[in-house]
Amino acid sequence: MRCDVVVLGAGIVGVSVALHLQKRGRSVVLVDRRGAAEETSFGNAGLIQREGVYPYGFPHDFGALLRYGLNRTIDAAYHPSALVKLAPFLWKYWHHSKPAHHNEIAHLYAKLIEHCVTEHDALAEEAGATSFLRRTGWMKVFRTERERDIRFAEAARWKREFGVEYRELDAGTLQVEEPHLAPVLVGALHWTQPVCVNDPHGLTVAYLHLFQKLGGKFVQGNAMSLAPEGAGWQMRTVEGPLSAGAAVIALGPWADVVTRALGYHLPLAVKRGYHMHYRPAGEARLNHPVLDTERGYFLAPMQRGIRLTTGAEFALRDAIKTPVQLGRAEPIARDLFPLAERLDTEPWMGARPCTPDMMPIIGPAPKHRNLWFSFGHAHHGLTLGPVTGRLVAEMITGETPFVDPAPYRVERF
Template sequence: MTGTPARHDVVVLGAGIVGICVALHLQRLGRSVVLVDRRGAAEETSYGNAGLIQREGVYPYGFPHDYGALVRYGMNRTIDAHYHPSAVLALAPFLWKYWHHSRPARHEKIAHIYSHLIEHCVTEHDDLAAEAGAQDFMKRTGWMKVFRTERERDKRYAEAARWKSEYGLNFATLDRAQLQEAEPHLAPVLVGALHWIDPVCVDDPQGLALAYAGLFERHGGVFAQGNAASLEDVKTGWRVKTARGPIEARDAVVALGPWADTVTRALGYDLPLAVKRGYHMHYRPAGEARLNHPVLDHERGYFLAPMRQGIRLTTGAEFAHRDAIRSPVQLGRAEPIARDLFPLAERLDNEPWMGARPCTPDMLPIIGKAPRHDRLWFAFGHAHHGLTLGPVTGRLLAEMVTGAKPFVDPLPYRPERFGP
């Protein structure tokens, strides 16, 4: 379609959880917004995550520094991490910086910065969910990290105690008997669990995102299918091609997650964005088995979450090129171990789902104004915490775009930290 471009105040590129929340908050502040995606809303990474709003997640997931973990990863046979050998050379600069920022002293400093976003994650979700009528997706059960060895159990208990002291996080420790009472269908091979109480579990992450998108459209927001790569700088702001025809807006927000570089590189930005790919599969619980909490098998490195679609088994991180062929070897490694821990019946999906998490080497998202373009804004790089931080990012960026006072200091997340 061609013709006179439709005009809006803001075009948001990317209809994952982050883009949807940016659009919603801009709308709340009086802006006319069009949300653009090449597919439908929340059909990519926002569909297949583990469904946690991680209030406890003040320490973003770092690169391990203990020798044993590095040796295991080097053998490339683990569940929690896997790499494509063909991608290692290209990823090496990113991985080196990621390793550097994950050093304990640096990681601790990053956590203090990150905590200012994380502390608002549940309240900001609650605010949107209440307005969208989406509270039924959110379960106040918290989640559990379960242990097979006393050594790891005690180490993580001590870590949690430090985090409670520093950040006010709430948790409970469960011994073997208490864990069996809370989760009677887990095999009795575990020595205890760490129960994070503050996080909220989402039993259909895409459903929650679609509820937010529905709220946006009910209040007059426009969704248009289009290719973000068509974004161009024009005299009156920005223009993008969509199935509805060309759309122009004064401001543009890039919220494309792992595909952000399809726009940023074309505009001259060389941001250090990489991806961690992950897989999931749904299973029917066998017989009368029930999983009451999401569970991380800590020493084995996979996650089980009760979802509306079934029990979702998710894997750790796969380091590969974003668009490389799928290789769900981690899922294949995890499935028999998971079946031994919890009675999973048949697979419910035709094939494993795969998503890509957009990551920065310093583990902080990129939120703020583009350094060299007027009225261009970035909101991506949330790694494992896109669902967690979608509403927080949406509110923060909307306040920046509209000139309102930001409720969180945006300086640490600015794009300029990686250069002009």
């Protein structure tokens, strides 16, 4: 097989890169060891986060650090045995999360975020996949007035700086809009611009089918076989050897396996997360995805049922599953919303690929010709997949990028 570009990794980012290149007349082969969106892109909260201008930072207040240090929370947990290896990454992550640095990063990151809904809309329309999108926004619900007022003030500032839209809901209005939530909440912050995806895996597969309809090819193969071949690249696939003029590494949490073999030592780590689906009890209905802010878990209505997702678990990527956060969240979630039986045989786990400055790595590899990086999207892979796909395709084809790619290049490390 021969093609113009081989894209390694068939998650939402890799599929989006491959699709945008194919739309621009390049012959593209997409390669993954599994099926499309069967790893990190399979399970998430299902949000296209137009409000997500501030990437998730490391806390700097003493109270939060103490809570996390005790390792008993739902929103963050860690494997003690992994801390030695993770310490350099965590130190840099903490440093970049200082308020002044975090604010600078947000103003760079927002240039990607502001296009997330429009870029998804364009692909979903072309792919006939708009049925996966629900324009309800999502809610942060609050148990204390103190937390509510802090978040309302923060939202007001974000609206002034970034143009994100929201509503402030008091307890009575929240009960009208979400009548099956327990009446223990003092209000909610309703982000109105984000789009909810009721089946992230299904949406990614729909984008893949559009890619194939346009002539793209999807094959199985091991990314570790990637090697230079003249000015281009070669690798092995189950359908035989493949030669490509250019290669894009979009392997999410496994990107460092390939980049390290090629001589790049990047400060990458993972945040693992878990989910479980439940049947809503009786006639209960959840109209919006909701974050139980003080408790640190998320409930989202999906095609399969109500999805309960946890926060971040700091561990080695391939360590054994430890869904303790899910076990902590489930009884609290049942008190807030009437969940019936579990619908999954076991908890799902995924690994979010993270950089210490919370921004993805997008752009050309500095040591190799015709090699491109597209990974490190952390919590916003689904949000930024089509944005990244368009940006990478424009750079490879020599178009003027619709977003300045300079802040996301690997050279910043």
